[in-house]
Amino acid sequence: MKFHNRCLLAAAVALLGATILPASAAPSAALSAKYGMCFACHGADGHAILPTYPNLAGQNKDYLVQTLKQFRDGQRPNDVMGPMAKPLSDSDINQIAMYFAGLRSTK
Numbered sequence: 038m039k040f041h042n043r044c045l046l047a048a049a050v051a052l053l054g055a056t057i058l059p060a061s062a063a064p065s066a067a068l069s070a071k072y073g074m075c076f077a078c079h080g081a082d083g084h085a086i087l088p089t090y091p092n093l094a095g096q097n098k099d100y101l102v103q104t105l106k107q108f109r110d111g112q113r114p115n116d117v118m119g120p121m122a123k124p125l126s127d128s129d130i131n132q133i134a135m136y137f138a139g140l141r142s143t144k
């Protein structure tokens with residue numbers, strides 16, 4: 038049930054991203070479908086939905102790649118991010134890191 042709600046939230050956030058964000062910041066439909074979960078917490082524009090979640094917009098790509106691999110491989114244990122990163126391949130990580138790194142931070 039919890040998972041289901043997050044999916045709905047992800048869909049809503051993705052939809053919002055597609056409609057109100059400027060074209061340059063809106064993720065493609067393919068990215069939204071694949072990483073909508075991430076956008077539900079970190080924002081499609083890379084600005085987190087809660088102040089206790091990190092903003093990722095404009096973060097260094099290499100740092101994002103490194104930290105996502107650490108979450109995935111258990112070197113940076115985290116109850117939330119561990120399961121999120123688990124299914125990601127190296128090329129997924131590269132793709133989503135490039136996306137967030139390419140966004141402009143407005144904070």
Ligand code: HEC
Binds near residue numbers: 074078079091122
């Ligand atoms: C349920 C909310 C949630 C979801 C969904 C989520 N994250 Fe996170 N993310 C967090 C939180 C909370 C942290 C901080 C973890 C910590 O304490 O280290 C975090 C940390 C991170 C970090 C490290 C930031 C830093 O400054 O070190 C990255 C990168 C990241 N998330 C990417 C992703 C990606 C990519 C996805 C989708 C596969 C995702 N997150 C899904 C909540 C979430």
